[in-house]
Amino acid sequence: MFRTIEHADPLARQRDGEKGNGSEALLSPHDGEHVGEKMKKDRTPAKASPRRRSSSSTRERDSGQTAEPPRRRKTDATASGAAKQEGGVAAVDRALEILAAFEPTDKALTLAELAQRTKFYKSTILRISQSLLRHGYLQRLDYGAYRIGPAPLMLGALYQRSMRLGDIMLPLMHELADQTGESVSIYSRNGDVRVCIHRVDSKHAVRDHVREGDVLPLERGSGGRILLAFSGAKGEPYESIRTEYCYASVGERDSETAGVSVPFFGSGQAILGALTLAGPRSRIDETFIANARVLLLRVASRATHALGGDASAIDGALAMTLSGKRAMARPAKMGART
Numbered sequence: 081m082f083r084t085i086e087h088a089d090p091l092a093r094q095r096d097g098e099k100g101n102g103s104e105a106l107l108s109p110h111d112g113e114h115v116g117e118k119m120k121k122d123r124t125p126a127k128a129s130p131r132r133r134s135s136s137s138t139r140e141r142d143s144g145q146t147a148e149p150p151r152r153r154k155t156d157a158t159a160s161g162a163a164k165q166e167g168g169v170a171a172v173d174r175a176l177e178i179l180a181a182f183e184p185t186d187k188a189l190t191l192a193e194l195a196q197r198t199k200f201y202k203s204t205i206l207r208i209s210q211s212l213l214r215h216g217y218l219q220r221l222d223y224g225a226y227r228i229g230p231a232p233l234m235l236g237a238l239y240q241r242s243m244r245l246g247d248i249m250l251p252l253m254h255e256l257a258d259q260t261g262e263s264v265s266i267y268s269r270n271g272d273v274r275v276c277i278h279r280v281d282s283k284h285a286v287r288d289h290v291r292e293g294d295v296l297p298l299e300r301g302s303g304g305r306i307l308l309a310f311s312g313a314k315g316e317p318y319e320s321i322r323t324e325y326c327y328a329s330v331g332e333r334d335s336e337t338a339g340v341s342v343p344f345f346g347s348g349q350a351i352l353g354a355l356t357l358a359g360p361r362s363r364i365d366e367t368f369i370a371n372a373r374v375l376l377l378r379v380a381s382r383a384t385h386a387l388g389g390d391a392s393a394i395d396g397a398l399a400m401t402l403s404g405k406r407a408m409a410r411p412a413k414m415g416a417r418t
Contacts (some may be wrong), residue, residue, distance in 0.1 A: 171208065174198075174200060174204065174208055175208050175211065175212055175217075177198050177200075178194060178198055178200070178205060178208060178209065178212065178218075179212070179217060179218075179228070179232070181193075181194055181197040181198050182227075182228055184390045184392075186227075187227060188221055188225040188226060188227040189225060189226055189227070190224065190225045190226075191205060191206070191224065191225075191226070194226065209226065212229075213229075215231060216229040216230050216231035217229050217231045217232060236347055236388055245266075245277070245278070245352065245353075245387075246278055248383060248386045248387060249266055249278055249344075249353075249355075249383060250278060250280070252379045252382065252383055253266070253278060253280040253355075254280055255379070256280075256357060256375060256376070256379055257280045257281075257282065257283075259375060260357060260368075260372060260375065261282060261283065261284065261363075262282050262284075262287070262288075262357055262358065262359035262363070262364070263279070263280065263281050263282040263287050263288050263290070263357070263358055263359060264279070264280045264355070264356070264357055265278065265279050265280075265290055265303065265355075265356045265358065266278040266279075266353045266354070266355055266356070267296070267303040267304070267307065267341075267353060267354045267356060268307075268352070268353045268354075269298065269307045269311065270295075272298060273295050273296065273297060273298060274295070274296050274297070274298055274303060274304050274307055274354070275293065275294070275295055275296075276290050276291065276292050276293065276294045276296070277292065277353065278292060279291060279292045282359060284359075284363075286360055286362075287359060287360070288334075288337050288339070288358040288359050288360065290358075296333065297333070300329075300332045300333040301329055301332050301333035301339060301341075301356075302327045302328055302329040302332070302339040302340055302341035302354075302356060302358075303339065303341045303354040303356040304333075304354075305317060305318070305321060305327045305329065305341070306321060306327055306341045306342065306343050306354040306356075307343075307351065307353075307354050309321035309322050309327070309343075310322065310343050310351040311351070323397070324397055324400070324401070325342055325343060325377060325380070325393065325394050325397035326340065326341070326342050326373050326376065326377060326397065326401070327340070327341055328340045328341075328369045328372075328373070329341075330361060330364070331361065336360055336361055337358060337359070337360060337361065338358065338359065338360075338361045338364035338369075339356050339357065339358035339359075339364070340356070340357050340358075340364075340369055340372040340373060340376060341354045341355060341356040341357075341376070342354070342355050342373075342376040342377055342379075342380040342394075343355075343380065344380045344383040344384045344387065344389070344394075345384045345387070345389035345390070345391075346384075346387040346388055346389050347387070347388040347389060348389075349389055349390060350389075352387060352389075355376060355379065355380055355383070357372050357375075357376060373401050374398065374401060374402065377394055377397060377398040377401060378398060380394050381394045381395055381398065
């Protein structure tokens with residue numbers, strides 16, 4: 081038996097008509113089953129074909145390499161890497177670097193100046209500065225520049241109140257005593273005299289004998305000269321001391337004693353004391369004094385930094401001292417070769 085199936089689709093009828101010159105097609109029962117199966121398949125949604133990999137991705141997969149991530153600006157990546165390595169937070173590191181970009185002579189910095197000093201993107205600075213402004217670490221001026229806000233000053237005051245001078249200075253004094261073998265003292269001005277407030281004695285039996293609490297004159301000895309120089313004393317040797325940040329005296333206070341002293345400073349560049357290395361003249365010769373200058377200036381820089389002061393002038397004096405030592409050493413080396 082045969083039965084007729086009429087196409088519901090006019091286009092299909094048209095195609096059939098063109099092929100068979102009629103609007104109907106004769107199908108056997110078996111043919112109907114095949115058509116039904118084909119219609120079910122046609123109604124089943126086709127699966128999406130997998131996206132073709134780019135040629136570069138295919139090559140990387142075949143070679144066992146992974147795609148290189150987009151490169152970030154060097155400083156941002158460095159800050160992030162340092163934070164991960166040391167257990168910190170990159171955004172906090174960047175905020176502190178923005179604050180550290182301000183120097184003591186800066187009243188304000190523009191966005192361009194901050195970007196130049198920190199090497200951060202301007203967008204990074206703008207984003208982080210919003211938090212610094214909100215918490216009082218920065219202030220924005222009317223013309224768009226930034227200056228340090230009041231929050232760091234309040235933290236500095238808390239630090240000054242909680243810090244004891246000996247906590248910072250005594251380890252440095254012991255370090256100096258071990259390096260040189262001589263006694264180390266700290267003197268503070270009290271009116272027209274100076275007072276020894278910290279002392280580390282030499283291990284030598286013959287040494288400079290000063291104890292904590294002893295009162296000594298200001299105008300005799302290297303420690304007193306340092307305190308006078310950075311309290312505004314006029315003339316020499318005070319002008320030279322304010323340039324060299326160091327003074328050596330031989331036999332001023334005691335005919336058998338010599339000493340070398342440097343200043344160290346706290347917040348606001350207030351002089352906190354004179355750091356003195358002293359001993360008998362038999363051991364304190366010119367070579368010792370030249371080497372002691374370098375050691376003392378380095379310790380004074382570290383102490384000033386730890387106490388909240390600006391050590392840049394001390395560092396400059398240290399560089400000048402080192403260059404002078406090198407200049408003095410050259411003729412000796414030339415003479416040794418002749």
